[in-house]
């Protein structure tokens with residue numbers, strides 16, 4: 001047993017991460033990510049903001065009913081109705097936490113809340129007291145703590161600890177703090193609050209100045225023992241502190257940080273890919289830990305050094321964060337057991353035989369077209385299978401596209417919409433444009449295309465293309481994904497996936513802005 005303190009990792013990809021424009025997730029997608037986070041062994045999964053909409057409530061409830069090894073948390077403003085809704089959504093959780101918050105900076109109290117500091121303290125205490133009726137695990141956040149007065153923070157934190165809060169979160173909501181100053185703030189709070197030993201200090205840093213991870217680590221140096229973070233640093237505006245960076249910094253520098261996490265870091269790359277796939281937010285190649293180049297040595301001097309002794313230029317091992325050699329794993333003749341076993345090694349467990357059968361059928365189809373199947377191909381097959389199983393109103397039956405020099409490309413598509421087959425045709429500037437227009441002529445979403453991107457999953461001209469399509473309609477943004485060795489078909493699948501999302505009714509609210 002080590003003597004190091006425990007650092008609690010609180011993942012908010014499903015809540016703050018989802019607040020990034022365009023990153024909204026369906027209930028099924030949230031459950032999939034939650035399962036991956038549980039496998040990563042994060043301590044707390046913040047699954048959403050249950051009062052925001054029936055969809056948010058159901059997603060938090062579904063995560064609470066699925067996850068057993070991590071605490072599941074629901075966000076609530078310091079209002080009775082929010083807390084009751086969060087308590088209700090978490091009823092099935094093996095371990096559930098209510099996270100309630102109210103703003104404490106002068107600017108937020110005066111201009112947003114239009115409340116006096118006394119009223120804010122009173123409302124915070126009332127909220128924590130009410131949340132304790134549902135669970136012993138109550139977290140209180142002082143929104144915009146980074147710009148709040150230290151005397152007032154001491155006062156409100158002392159009061160909420162007395163009311164039963166067990167975690168005190170200090171958010172740098174607008175990403176304004178500097179590491180040395182934020183670290184001092186945590187040290188001062190711990191020192192000055194008389195009952196501070198009864199609570200865990202937590203931080204939640206935004207990345208507006210690119211300092212979210214640095215601020216979080218400065219806080220850990222000064223006694224914070226929970227960090228709120230997201231996979232790939234997803235989140236509101238410039239994002240939140242990236243989980244993978246915080247966790248690997250603490251693990252790589254035990255000489256600096258006297259604490260450790262319980263995470264299985266070999267699951268990091270899987271989680272990163274899954275979140276990127278589902279949200280359509282690509283990971284930049286030079287992103288620390290999870291970028292494609294994070295462990296690639298290009299210069300001759302570096303390569304030579306690494307070959308002689310890897311520690312010359314590598315401070316972490318690629319395998320420790322889940323990078324596997326992109327080796328050829330399966331082929332046309334591989335059977336179901338080999339397929340299931342390899343996916344299990346990659347952290348994918350099928351919920352049912354039906355799901356396995358469908359994914360295996362897709363694998364065989366792909367193996368007919370593509371000689372070598374790599375890990376990344378398998379992951380794309382699983383994503384595609386999951387997409388196909390999620391309440392789809394619109395499905396692709398067939399697509400034919402003619403593209404010839406000197407001729408206008410034309411697409412003929414057949415879809416099923418609510419089970420009824422419907423044909424559509426259109427011409428376009430290119431084959432993808434024609435395919436999208438042909439689909440739109442049937443589904444009539446009226447949405448605007450905001451982003452279209454293609455990535456090859458592996459190398460080679462027979463590689464699968466992974467396409468992301470972002471659509472916007474009346475302020476609502478959705479992402480769709482599709483993968484295929486034919487990129488026009490991958491594009492059509494991605495467009496249809498986005499249409500299915502835009503066709504779902506949804507009312508969503510933002511915790512910090514909305515009046516719901």
Ligand code: KIV
Nearest residue numbers: 101141143144171173
């Ligand atoms: O950034 C923030 O202040 C938040 C709180 C709700 C914790 O997300």
Ligand code: ZN
Nearest residue numbers: 016173204236
């Ligand atoms: Zn936040």
